[in-house]
Amino acid sequence: MTAGTRQLSIDGPAGRIDVALDLPAGRPTGVAVIAHPHPLFGGTRDNKVVQTLARALLATGHACWRPNFRGVGETDGAYDEGRGETEDLLAVVAAARAHESVDADAAASLVLAGFSFGSFVQTRVARRLQERGAPARRLVLVGTAASRFPVEPVPPDTLVIHGELDDTVPLKSVLDWARPLELPVVVIPGADHFFHRRLPLIKRLVVEAMADGHPADAAD
Template sequence: MNVHTQKFLIDGPVGKIEVALDLPDAVRDAGAAPRGLALVAHPHPLFGGTMDNKVAQTLARTLVQLGYVTYRSNFRGVGETQGEHDNGHGERDDLLALLEHMRAQPGHDALPLVLAGFSFGTFVLSHVAQQLRDAGKTIERMVLVGTAASRWDVVPVPENTLVIHGEIDDTVPLQSVFDWARPQELPVVVIPGAEHFLHRKLHILKRIIVEAWR
C-alpha cells in the first residue's frame, strides 16, 4: 500500500497466512497510542481478489488515517497464503486466527475493533462478527462495501454498521442489498453512478467513511 507497509506470514489453521500491516503515522513515528485495530477483508479470490485490491486498499488507507492499526490478509490460495479456497468457511477461521495475532500484540488486547470488507469479504466478515458477538466480544463498528447479499449468506450485522453500495452495481444489485438491510433497519449509503468496483469513486468512499467517524 505504501513504503511503510509491513508484510509477513503468520500461522493459520491450514498453513501460513500472508498479512499486510499499516500503522498510523503517529503510532509509527512517535509511539502514540492507536485509536484501535482494524481488519480489512478482500473480494472473491477466484475472481482476482487480493488484499491489494483497490477498494480494500482504500478501506485500509482510510482507517489508518483515522488512527487504526490496520491489518489485511490474503485469503486461502492467494499470494503466499496456503490452503485452497473454502467458500468462506476456512476463510472465516483464518480471519479469526489473524484477530488472535492482532490482539496478542503488546497493548492491543483491549483496543476497539473495526471490521471492514468488500464484496466476498463482507460475507466472510459478517460470520466472523457473529462468532465474536456470540463469544461476548465487542466490535466498535463494521464497514461493508459492495455487500454480497445476492450471492452469499451475509448474516445480520450490528446496527451501527456502515453499509456503502454503488448505484449501478451489476455484480450485486442494489435492490438485493436493500432487501438484506430492510429487516435489520440498516441504512444504506448509495454512491450515485458507481459500479461494483467503484471505479473513479474511491475518493467518495473515503469521504463517506471519514464523515461517518466524525
C-alpha cells in the first residue's frame, strides 16, 4: 500500500498466513485487522476498498494488518466458507496485539474492519473475542454480505456502510439484518458494491467514526 508496507508471514491453523503491515508515523494508538472480499471471486488484501479502510485507520494512528485469506497470495490452505478464515483472523489478531510495535493500551484498542465476505468473517471474529473476554473496541463493516452468509449480531456502535445500488448484496438484506439490532446503516447514494468513485467518502466516514464523530481531515 505504501513504500513502508511490511510483508510478514505468521503461523496459522492451516500453516502460513501472508500479511501486509502498515505502521503510522508515530507510536500506534490502536491495532486494526482488515479482511478482504471473497477469495474465490478475486478478493485479496490489495482490494481497493480494503486499502481505503487501511489508509483511514492508518491516518487515525492504527497499526494496520491486512492478511490474505486461505489460498490467496502466499497464505496456505484452501477456502473454508468462513470457518477456517475465522480461525486465521484470530491468529492475526493475536499476533497484532503481541507485536513489538504496540504497547498494552494500543493492543487493547482493536478495530476489526472488513469488506463483503470479509465483513461476515469479522463478525464471527468479534463474537469469539467477546466470548474470550478480549473484545474489539470497534467494528467497521463495508458491503456487509448479509444476503450470502449468516452475519452475526454486532455491537450498537458498529459502523456499517453500504451502497444504495449494490446488486451483489442488496441494500434490503443489510437493512433486514440491521433492523432487529436497531443498528444504523450509512447508505452511500448511487454507490455499487465496489464503491467506484466513492472511496474518498468511505475514508472520511471511517476517520470521523474513529474520532468519535468529530470532523477530521480525510483528504485522499
